[in-house]
Amino acid sequence: MNFSSKLIEDTVNEFSKLPGVGKRTALRFVLHLMKQSPDEVSQFSTAFTRLRQELRYCAKCHNVSDKPLCEVCLNPHRDHSTVCVVEDIRDVMAIENTQQYRGVYHVLNGIISPMDGIGPSDLTIESLVQKVAAGEIKEIIMALSTTMEGDTTNFYIYKRLKEYSLTVSTIARGIAIGDELEYADEVTLGRSIVNRTPYENSLVIK
């Protein structure tokens, strides 16, 4: 594309670095910004410059937080002996939205992915092992995605925690509520039969 302006070209290139944004969408964003007042543009710019500079992570669970400890970790009504291990803060938000989980979290900030050059030392696994070694945790719930990388990370953490006496569980995989059996994939359907649950459990809606 010929943008007839170096400034526009630079900005389009910057925007198209965002995930899922191509040149065409980037150009749409740029045209939108060009129509905003200088104040609005600087407000936009300030928002994420501040974010990058001032954002803190919870010292205990590595979730994002404006304070040294996040709201979940500070909450005395949560069960601090149950820890749900997730990939990033989006998963925390998703689980919090269900309002079904009363334990705390541990955010890995990624998953083991040799293809992207991400090894165990790039994640917060060591901090998880230390928490477990301190002996305060009774159960770890692995809630990573069922990809090759997720499975690898699950297995790595499982091996690291084997020597400690605690329960390691994973979230239930099965047919989503409302889904038709005939359209479910074989792996999920197979696992949902193997890991069947007592009928009474499906009646309990808290």
Next chain:
Amino acid sequence: MNFSSKLIEDTVNEFSKLPGVGKRTALRFVLHLMKQSPDEVSQFSTAFTRLRQELRYCAKCHNVSDKPLCEVCLNPHRDHSTVCVVEDIRDVMAIENTQQYRGVYHVLNGIISPMDGIGPSDLTIESLVQKVAAGEIKEIIMALSTTMEGDTTNFYIYKRLKEYSLTVSTIARGIAIGDELEYADEVTLGRSIVNRTPYENSLVIK
């Protein structure tokens, strides 16, 4: 959504002001930026702050330009007596990409849209009328979209230019090359029959 951080919430809100971006996509952008180095983030921010402050428009055709006049207007090999009227710079890029047009442009920077509070005075129509009044233009090609707003703008410009002796044409509307007749909408198909062109014209590929 509960973002558990005011900084993230602010940035997500700013990003979701971009056209076609919802909270979920905005959060994806924010997570991407959080993983970038401070240098990369400031580079991103500088790009569009500079754009907003330094971007200039061509004094003649109102296209974006880093110089007082844009490359098209400065080009002596272009036909300066034929002016194609378009809504915004994306249309200039699209037409330039065809490499079929040798005239110059006039960018309206919008179309008349009472719903959005955009009247003729918000556009560069006055400057177009002045150029026509100066007597250097032989033909105006209207290349606006065939929406209610586009038609209104076409008609308004047509009325403003009626007193001057020049040709006002619109780009050809018809069945796109490669499209099946049976799937074409009735209005387009009807117009393509009324505005049929001599067979020889379809053979000329420059």
